[in-house]
């Protein structure tokens with residue numbers, strides 16, 4: 001695997017290193033030893049998949065509040081998404097900055113998102129499946145989120161939103177919050 005630093009501290013794009021032969025190829029998608037070489041010691045405990053039927057479906061931006069923060073390793077296994085992450089660690093040099101990545105079943109790129117980030121994606125095609133590993137079990141009481149259209153974030157989504165959950169359409173704006181985000 002090749003780890004490509006992003007503009008945001010501690011977040012990486014993870015490129016596969018396929019070993020090809022007559023049958024096709026083989027590649028590792030997660031390897032504790034390779035991750036630890038660059039200082040990632042994530043202990044993944046749950047794997048999730050989501051299916052979105054329509055192009056323009058938006059999920060996020062989600063995080064679990066500290067101490068239930070989770071590292072995530074995201075992969076689009078069918079179709080294509082733009083994945084958007086926001087660094088919400090108050091002591092980080094890239095605090096409140098966001099970055100957008102195109103993850104597709106063709107480029108097979110993975111995105112490593114550390115705890116203390118809000119995470120979201122928008123589907124660019126119909127019938128999209130996203131698979132991801134997380135390091136913390138689902139803790140609904142610590143669930144939180146940022147609004148995809150919060151002017152304080154200024155995210156330029158590539159498509160109009162076609163489908164969004166009520167929960168995601170109604171997260172409070174950053175200007176309406178007190179205290180630390182994470």
Ligand SMILES: Cc1cn([C@H]2C[C@H](O)[C@@H](COP(=O)(O)OP(=O)(O)O[C@H]3O[C@@H](C)C(=O)[C@@H](O)[C@H]3O)O2)c(=O)[nH]c1=O
Nearest residue numbers: 048050059060061062063072119120121137138165167
């Ligand atoms: C995240 C999650 C949800 N659920 C349940 C709660 C609910 O009934 C149903 C759908 O949940 P949600 O609406 O939160 O699903 P979704 O909006 O797809 O949530 C996901 O969004 C992306 C962007 C992330 O980063 C993920 O960590 C996760 O928060 O699944 C679990 O049982 N376990 C889980 O780990």
